[in-house]
Amino acid sequence: MNSNEISLVLNGRPCRLREGRDYEAHETLSHVLRERLGLTGVRVSCNAGACGACTVLLNGRSVLSCMMLAVQADGQSVTTIEALDSSDPVARAFAEESGPGYGTAMQCGFCTPGYVLEAKSLLAENPEPTREDIREGLSGHICRCGCYKGIEHAVERAARLCSREGGA
Numbered sequence: 001m002n003s004n005e006i007s008l009v010l011n012g013r014p015c016r017l018r019e020g021r022d023y024e025a026h027e028t029l030s031h032v033l034r035e036r037l038g039l040t041g042v043r044v045s046c047n048a049g050a051c052g053a054c055t056v057l058l059n060g061r062s063v064l065s066c067m068m069l070a071v072q073a074d075g076q077s078v079t080t081i082e083a084l085d086s087s088d089p090v091a092r093a094f095a096e097e098s099g100p101g102y103g104t105a106m107q108c109g110f111c112t113p114g115y116v117l118e119a120k121s122l123l124a125e126n127p128e129p130t131r132e133d134i135r136e137g138l139s140g141h142i143c144r145c146g147c148y149k150g151i152e153h154a155v156e157r158a159a160r161l162c163s164r165e166g167g168a
């Protein structure tokens, strides 16, 4: 890389960021994504690695974006919730599990992007997780609305959809 630039693939598109204009060397990835690039689906709550809200995918695997510098994403692929639409089986599973008759996977929605991206990472590694696997995989996340049961059901639904439609 040019030492004053970061090159990455952001939500499927090549992206070049310039130091001073788009980021500062001390800024976290969550700060740059959210405050500089306007990707507000990246939620920041604790800003200390303890809640999972800021989870994004780095090369398809979940990371806490508040715990890494933006410069550490240089040369890598970063995915935020903004990249997912209703064609994504995991996003759809969470939406379905929050609809009338379910209603428990999401209340305020603050934690949801982090959970959806964590679920994608989990299912990419383990397409048929047990309830225990799901609990363990999501254990770094906090939902202040207490939707934990519904979130587990959403991940189970996502696993079923992914096995029918292919891929997390």
Ligand code: FES
Binding pocket: 043, 044, 045, 046, 047, 048, 049, 050, 051, 052, 053, 054, 055, 064, 065, 066, 067
């Ligand atoms: S905001 Fe990053 S873990 Fe809480």
Ligand code: FES
Binding pocket: 105, 106, 107, 108, 109, 110, 111, 112, 142, 143, 144, 145, 146, 147
């Ligand atoms: S749905 Fe409100 S924090 Fe999880």
